[in-house]
Amino acid sequence: MSYLLKQLAREWRFLLRQKYLVVLLVCTFVMSGFAVFSGLSEVTQQKQTIERLKAADLTDLTNVQHKYEDPGSLAYYSFHLTYSSPSNLAFAALGERDIYPWKHRLNLLALEGQIYESDAQNAELAQAGKIDFVFVVSALAPLIVILLFHDLFANERTSGRHDLLVTTAKSYFALWGARIAVRLIAVIVCLMLPFYIGTLLSHSALADVGFVTFICVIYIAFWTALSVWWGKNASSAPRVASTLIGFWVLVAFIIPILGDLVINKTVHSPKGGDIVLTQREAVNDAWDLPKKTTMDAFVASNPQWKDHVDMQSEFEWKWYYAFQQVGDEKAGELSHAYRDAAHTRYQLAGIVSWFSPPLLLQRTFTRLASTDALAAFRYEYRMRGFHKSLREFYYPWLFIKGNPPKAALKNMPSFKKTMLNEMDEPEVTGVKLKENLSVN
Amino acid sequence: MTTPTAINKTPPIEQKTFDKHVSNTGAALNDTMIEVSSLNFSIKNNAILKNLSFSVAAGEVYALLGGNGAGKSTTLKTLLGFNKPTQGSVKVAGKEVTQALDFVRGKTAYLPESATLYPHLTARENVEYFLSLADIKKSDEQINAAFNRVALQRDAWDRHMQTYSKGMRQKTAIALAILREAPIFLLDEPTSGLDPVAIDEFNQLVRELALTGATILMVTHDVYGACQVANRIGLLKNGELVGEYDAPQSGRIDTEQVHAAFGHHANRGA
Numbered sequence: 001m002s003y004l005l006k007q008l009a010r011e012w013r014f015l016l017r018q019k020y021l022v023v024l025l026v027c028t029f030v031m032s033g034f035a036v037f038s039g040l041s042e043v044t045q046q047k048q049t050i051e052r053l054k055a056a057d058l059t060d061l062t063n064v065q066h067k068y069e070d071p072g073s074l075a076y077y078s079f080h081l082t083y084s085s086p087s088n089l090a091f092a093a094l095g096e097r098d099i100y101p102w103k104h105r106l107n108l109l110a111l112e113g114q115i116y117e118s119d120a121q122n123a124e125l126a127q128a129g130k131i132d133f134v135f136v137v138s139a140l141a142p143l144i145v146i147l148l149f150h151d152l153f154a155n156e157r158t159s160g161r162h163d164l165l166v167t168t169a170k171s172y173f174a175l176w177g178a179r180i181a182v183r184l185i186a187v188i189v190c191l192m193l194p195f196y197i198g199t200l201l202s203h204s205a206l207a208d209v210g211f212v213t214f215i216c217v218i219y220i221a222f223w224t225a226l227s228v229w230w231g232k233n234a235s236s237a238p239r240v241a242s243t244l245i246g247f248w249v250l251v252a253f254i255i256p257i258l259g260d261l262v263i264n265k266t267v268h269s270p271k272g273g274d275i276v277l278t279q280r281e282a283v284n285d286a287w288d289l290p291k292k293t294t295m296d297a298f299v300a301s302n303p304q305w306k307d308h309v310d311m312q313s314e315f316e317w318k319w320y321y322a323f324q325q326v327g328d329e330k331a332g333e334l335s336h337a338y339r340d341a342a343h344t345r346y347q348l349a350g351i352v353s354w355f356s357p358p359l360l361l362q363r364t365f366t367r368l369a370s371t372d373a374l375a376a377f378r379y380e381y382r383m384r385g386f387h388k389s390l391r392e393f394y395y396p397w398l399f400i401k402g403n404p405p406k407a408a409l410k411n412m413p414s415f416k417k418t419m420l421n422e423m424d425e426p427e428v429t430g431v432k433l434k435e436n437l438s439v440n
Numbered sequence: 441m442t443t444p445t446a447i448n449k450t451p452p453i454e455q456k457t458f459d460k461h462v463s464n465t466g467a468a469l470n471d472t473m474i475e476v477s478s479l480n481f482s483i484k485n486n487a488i489l490k491n492l493s494f495s496v497a498a499g500e501v502y503a504l505l506g507g508n509g510a511g512k513s514t515t516l517k518t519l520l521g522f523n524k525p526t527q528g529s530v531k532v533a534g535k536e537v538t539q540a541l542d543f544v545r546g547k548t549a550y551l552p553e554s555a556t557l558y559p560h561l562t563a564r565e566n567v568e569y570f571l572s573l574a575d576i577k578k579s580d581e582q583i584n585a586a587f588n589r590v591a592l593q594r595d596a597w598d599r600h601m602q603t604y605s606k607g608m609r610q611k612t613a614i615a616l617a618i619l620r621e622a623p624i625f626l627l628d629e630p631t632s633g634l635d636p637v638a639i640d641e642f643n644q645l646v647r648e649l650a651l652t653g654a655t656i657l658m659v660t661h662d663v664y665g666a667c668q669v670a671n672r673i674g675l676l677k678n679g680e681l682v683g684e685y686d687a688p689q690s691g692r693i694d695t696e697q698v699h700a701a702f703g704h705h706a707n708r709g710a
Contacts, residue, residue: 003575010572017560160554164613167520167550168620169573171542 007178015182021148025190028144033194035136039091040198042098042132046090050083050103057081057105065409071397072317074404075108075390082106082386082415084379087370088204092133092195092212093362095371102376104383108394110324111387112279112331115380116272116338133195134365137216138358139252141191142223146244148183149227151237152176158235184224188217208368219361252358259352259359267348269341270334279331286323298322301329308399318398325391339377346373382415389413471498473624473655474519479528481511481518481679488514489679492528496657496672498623501650503666504659506676512659513553515676516626519657520550532624546574549617553629556609559602563592563612566601570616578619586615590645607638614645625649627658631665643669667695 015021057079064077083103090097106114153176156162169175192213199209226247231240286294295309302325311319353359366372393413397404474496481489489511496502506512517523518530521541530537532544557566567583578586587597590611601609610630617625627646631639646669650656660666666673675683 006572010569014569017565019560160552160556161558163517163520163522164550164552164570165573166522167545167548168570168616170546170575174573174575 004173007174008182011178011182012186014179015186021183024144024147025186028141028187029190029193031131031140032133032136032191035131035133036091036194036198039094039132040201042094043086043091043202046086046097046102050081050085053081053083053103053105065406069403070317071394071402071404072320074409075317075321075394075398077107078412079105079107080386080390080413080415082379082383084375084382088202089199089208089212089369090371091198091202093365093369093371094132095134095366095369096373096376097371100373100376100379102379106383106387106390108321108324108387108390110279110283110327110331111384112328112335113276113283115383116275116335133198134362137191137219138361138365141187141220142248142252142358143245144187145220145223146227146241146248148187149180149224150231150241150244152179152183152228153231154234154237154240158237180224180228184221188220191220192216211368212365215361215364219357222357251356255352255356256359259349259356263345263348263352267341267344269345270338272338275331275334275338278334279327282327282330283323286326291319294319294323294326297326297329301325305395305399318395321391321394321398339380342373342377346377386413386415472496473498473533474502474657475529475531476515476519477529477531479515479518479530480526481514481523482526487679489518492676492679492681494674494681494684496655498655499650499653500672501646501656501658501670503670503673504657504676505661505663505666505673506659507661509678510661510676511679512661512676513628514679516550516628516657516659519544519626520548521545547622548624548626549620549622551610551613551617551625551627551630553632554606557601557612557616560600562598562600563587563604563608563615564597566612567616567619571619574620576620583615583619586619587612589618590615591641605638606633607635607641610634610638610642611645614642618649623653623655625654625656625658627656629660629662630658631660631662639665664695 061078061080064074068074068077081103082105084097086097086102104114153162156165165175171177195212195216196209198204227240227244230244231237234240291311295311299306299309309318309322349359350363353363363372367374390413393411397408472495474494476495477493479489479492480487492511492515494502494504504512504515514523518525519532519537521537521544524538533547535543537544557563558569561569564580564583564587567586568578571578584597587594592608592611592615596604596608601612604612625646630646631642634642643665646656646658650671658666658670671687673685674681675685
């Protein structure tokens with residue numbers, strides 16, 4: 001056995017004889033295992049929900065198409081499932097998927113109300129409360145590292161062994177190097193082993209697993225180096241621990257919380273509820289307005305239908321859907337402000353993350369797992385694109401052609417079919433998506 | 441009062457011969473193994489050691505005697521390379537400590553004042569652990585022999601050290617030092633806190649080690665113990681060597697003489 005392995009083997013046996021370290025490592029493994037298990041359960045549940053809704057969607061759509069022939073009723077009663085499937089790595093970093101919606105059933109009615117039924121907070125900075133793998137690694141692992149390393153030197157000094165150890169050891173590595181390496185390896189294994197099992201079960205890409213391993217090892221090594229450096233010349237383990245824990249609380253909680261407060265104070269955003277209310281009031285008011293007023297507003301933004309807006313009766317579906325779209329347009333300004341604010345917050349949170357390693361890790365991880373705010377924005381972008389394609393499909397039948405034949409319904413857009421390529425950019429009114437999505 | 445087993449088991453010191461020219465440690469007897477010359481050590485302009493000079497030869501027990509704050513432990517730490525001399529030279533086994541730290545530490549067995557080994561390990565496990573740190577492999581028989589030599593009770597060998605008395609811990613640490621086969625022993629207040637029987641046992645052991653050619657430097661404030669075991673005593677006061685006493689042909693230093701000098705200097709410094 002080589003000299004190096006001999007030193008590591010001795011320190012490994014020595015570590016196993018220290019019960020508190022073993023208990024700490026077992027707790028780490030259990031915590032990581034629980035986080036991976038709950039992440040896998042959540043992702044499985046989301047996937048099952050999507051599959052269940054897909055099947056239900058198909059049945060509903062078939063029933064509606066069987067029951068109705070006119071395009072207005074078809075559009076009114078047909079709901080279309082849109083969804084954002086969790087990535088294979090989502091189990092490890094659920095990210096914003098429990099804040100931002102990942103499924104919607106849309107119909108041809110006004111879109112804004114359908115999107116903003118629930119308001120999203122600035123969840124990017126919300127650290128505590130979600131026990132997924134990235135939370136365990138980013139927020140809890142530093143505490144474990146501190147507990148493992150804070151007394152590495154101080155304990156030996158206070159017990160009077162330090163000088164004996166140093167003068168006995170053949171080299172610096174034989175003692176401190178091996179001790180640090182063994183503890184570091186042990187904590188990394190305890191943290192990462194459940195993750196690797198999770199990646200096997202979720203069929204994650206090897207490159208992603210490699211990258212996650214790389215950033216996690218760098219991150220744990222950073223906290224280890226900090227703990228070792230800070231404790232190297234100290235003779236009081238509690239003092240070392242309290243200083244390091246203070247730093248941990250600062251970067252893991254105080255900076256993100258303060259960042260959140262500052263961002264919320266500086267970036268003003270309308271509430272999702274205000275958008276819904278504006279859109280719905282516009283729609284409700286339209287019932288009492290002269291039809292010409294609505295149609296003029298509609299034609300102003302949709303001039304291609306200007307020759308087909310005359311009405312023959314008191315109620316026509318084209319008028320009904322026109323005022324739905326006008327409702328969307330009236331709420332458009334608020335909606336844009338909301339999305340702009342969300343993007344600005346995301347950008348500012350990125351700046352804050354440079355002062356908070358846990359936040360930076362979480363941000364990097366959720367980006368990789370496509371569970372961050374950007375992924376949620378992209379899903380919304382796709383929803384808007386899909387809703388646009390629904391209007392493009394129905395409007396010719398509503399405004400000109402009348403009842404669509406059954407064969408034509410086969411060309412009805414589905415979310416899966418119209419899922420936009422990431423390089424595509426539909427002309428969604430006022431959405432500065434391309435530039436915003438390119439923001440890290 | 442029970443008779444200490446160590447004294448019964450170990451041969452009387454007078455039976456050992458001292459006429460070899462080469463010690464068991466490989467160094468020729470009377471070779472200078474520790475040489476401190478004009479050593480000065482300061483911390484933030486505060487002089488801790490002042491122009492300190494002394495030497496210790498192979499087979500010799502040198503006691504550096506002094507009160508609290510005299511600079512005894514600082515001298516030991518400088519010999520072990522924990523302190524860098526502000527001025528002067530510190531040589532161990534012929535090498536400058538600051539230039540050959542690993543070599544010096546390899547030649548040195550250090551016994552701290554409170555030899556607290558790992559309480560959750562047995563004496564044997566502790567010894568094995570520390571030997572492994574030094575990259576030394578010893579058989580169970582060799583470890584047993586060392587335990588026997590320091591008169592550590594057999595039933596304690598495989599017991600966790602948290603149940604040990606200070607004397608037993610000292611013996612274990614000495615056993616470790618013996619197993620390391622280091623030619624130089626640096627002992628920091630080795631009898632502090634020991635009961636009289638344990639002190640006798642310890643002194644006996646130190647004399648035995650010296651007879652095998654080991655170089656022993658002990659720092660202590662115990663005048664009586666130093667006179668019992670040392671060939672020479674250096675009196676340290678406020679970082680200065682203020683007196684040195686050689687053992688006469690009888691092999692014993694006059695305790696009263698040193699005590700008087702120690703008290704005199706202590707009073708003068710007060």
